[in-house]
Amino acid sequence: MKNLQDTIREIAAQSLARGEVELVIGWEKGDLWWQSYPAFIEEEKEADRLIWDPLCVPNLSRYLLQELSEMDEKKIALFVKGCDALAFNQLLQDNRTVRERVVLYGIPCDGLVDPSKLEREGLDRDLQEVERDGEELVLKAAAGEEKRVPAKDYLYDKCLTCRYPNPVAYDQMLGETVPVEPEERFTGVRKLEELDYEDRFSYWAEQFSRCIRCFACRNVCPACSCIKCVFDLQEPRWLGKATEPSENAFYHIIRAYHVAGRCVDCGECSRVCPVDIPLQELNRKIILDINELYGEYDAGVDPEQEAPLITYKTDDPAAFTES
Amino acid sequence: MSVAREEHNFEPLIVAFCCNWCSYAGGDLAGTSRMSYPPNARVIRVPCSSRVSPNFILRAFQRGADGVLVAGCHPGDCHYITGNYHARRRLSILRRFLGFMGVEPERFEVHWISASEGGKFAEVMTEMPEKIRALGPNRKLRDAR
Numbered sequence: 418m419k420n421l422q423d424t425i426r427e428i429a430a431q432s433l434a435r436g437e438v439e440l441v442i443g444w445e446k447g448d449l450w451w452q453s454y455p456a457f458i459e460e461e462k463e464a465d466r467l468i469w470d471p472l473c474v475p476n477l478s479r480y481l482l483q484e485l486s487e488m489d490e491k492k493i494a495l496f497v498k499g500c501d502a503l504a505f506n507q508l509l510q511d512n513r514t515v516r517e518r519v520v521l522y523g524i525p526c527d528g529l530v531d532p533s534k535l536e537r538e539g540l541d542r543d544l545q546e547v548e549r550d551g552e553e554l555v556l557k558a559a560a561g562e563e564k565r566v567p568a569k570d571y572l573y574d575k576c577l578t579c580r581y582p583n584p585v586a587y588d589q590m591l592g593e594t595v596p597v598e599p600e601e602r603f604t605g606v607r608k609l610e611e612l613d614y615e616d617r618f619s620y621w622a623e624q625f626s627r628c629i630r631c632f633a634c635r636n637v638c639p640a641c642s643c644i645k646c647v648f649d650l651q652e653p654r655w656l657g658k659a660t661e662p663s664e665n666a667f668y669h670i671i672r673a674y675h676v677a678g679r680c681v682d683c684g685e686c687s688r689v690c691p692v693d694i695p696l697q698e699l700n701r702k703i704i705l706d707i708n709e710l711y712g713e714y715d716a717g718v719d720p721e722q723e724a725p726l727i728t729y730k731t732d733d734p735a736a737f738t739e740s
Numbered sequence: 741m742s743v744a745r746e747e748h749n750f751e752p753l754i755v756a757f758c759c760n761w762c763s764y765a766g767g768d769l770a771g772t773s774r775m776s777y778p779p780n781a782r783v784i785r786v787p788c789s790s791r792v793s794p795n796f797i798l799r800a801f802q803r804g805a806d807g808v809l810v811a812g813c814h815p816g817d818c819h820y821i822t823g824n825y826h827a828r829r830r831l832s833i834l835r836r837f838l839g840f841m842g843v844e845p846e847r848f849e850v851h852w853i854s855a856s857e858g859g860k861f862a863e864v865m866t867e868m869p870e871k872i873r874a875l876g877p878n879r880k881l882r883d884a885r
Contacts, residue, residue, distance in 0.1 A: 617840065617841065618843070620842070621842060647795070655799075661883065661885060663882060664883070666881050667798050667802065671794060674833075674837060699837075699840075702836075703833060703837055706832075710833070726826075726830055726833065727826075729829055733828055733829060733832075734832075735831075736831075736832035736833070736836045737850040737851075739852060
């Protein structure tokens with residue numbers, strides 16, 4: 418991993434020095450071991466802040482929305498993992514970014530570490546640094562101790578089902594492509610579908626009851642790119658301010674439905690949720706239905722392909738009785 | 741009103757979004773043809789079935805509807821050429837999604853009713869309340885305040 422991190426710093430420094438770009442977006446280390454935050458680098462000498470470790474999970478493409486609008490004609494360099502690249506393509510398809518103004522450096526990603534899985538087993542004690550070494554994670558503690566654990570046990574669930582770990586859009590690829598071995602991603606959806614309607618409703622009512630309406634799931638989503646969001650409207654006010662069960666359900670149903678056919682299944686919504694609502698399952702249910710009814714479609718893979726819910730066929734099937 | 745009493749006298753409340761160009765006229769035809777059907781539905785006239793946003797449907801459930809009906813022109817007959825083709829995809833996804841959320845699919849129906857199908861309009865308006873009566877009052881998604 419160190420090699421890739423050096424390459425990232427080198428590229429950032431060079432492209433800023435040559436004036437090819439005005440801004441580089443990458444990741445930097447926070448104060449704690451699990452914090453790998455988005456970093457916005459404008460000076461060549463700052464490039465050493467950039468890092469690459471198995472905790473660099475924030476999807477950077479979404480930040481183009483604010484940065485591009487603030488920067489007029491300037492160019493931005495962006496490091497993209499597989500999911501970031503899908504997100505970039507989706508923004509491109511939604512006309513929310515400009516391909517010519519962005520330089521993409523692709524990072525093949527072999528899965529990122531879920532800090533909560535390490536915490537669950539108490540492996541986070543005195544932890545300073547996490548490194549990836551092949552199929553293993555190297556956990557470095559404060560006292561210089563090292564512990565090796567199998568990486569696969571501690572990756573995000575969304576990474577285990579990832580079908581595009583290698584970026585689908587890039588100007589330059591950094592590193593070797595990684596093998597694609599996804600687990601079945603609709604298992605969770607199918608399990609919920611085995612419940613009857615009452616149990617499904619109580620399941621979701623319980624999940625949504627924890628919602629504090631922080632809107633993190635909306636704010637992080639690369640498909641939620643509207644300039645004016647329906648949830649912020651005062652007139653008509655579709656979403657009330659109270660965190661009341663029906664308002665919460667309204668919010669989550671509409672949020673998932675608004676990204677229907679555009680969700681790239683990056684799983685950021687579930688990751689950022691402070692109360693662990695399995696939001697990705699909502700999006701995946703819609704993806705599954707679109708695939709079943711209107712043909713397989715992977716949002717973000719080909720920005721030229723028409724999204725399923727903005728087009729139609731005259732002989733489409735329907736999920737209701739037509740007569 | 742106590743729950744028991746509400747269930748005893750339960751009359752399903754249905755919000756029906758009807759396309760101006762066909763289903764609404766179909767309702768008119770049912771009326772001028774002197775067909776009778778139960779008065780459970782509150783009809784809201786919309787310019788096209790594709791005008792019906794999921795916000796409308798959820799809001800209806802929030803404010804006390806036991807069922808929601810969207811009625812539009814038959815595919816191919818849209819006044820705006822393609823509106824109902826889009827609606828067919830969107831509402832199909834929404835209907836399955838509401839089912840996933842635990843709302844019985846009988847509570848959200850889509851029907852194609854043309855301006856000449858007064859009989860079908862009356863039929864749908866008769867059948868849907870019966871199905872919902874069997875399910876009982878809807879409390880899911882209902883705003884309890």
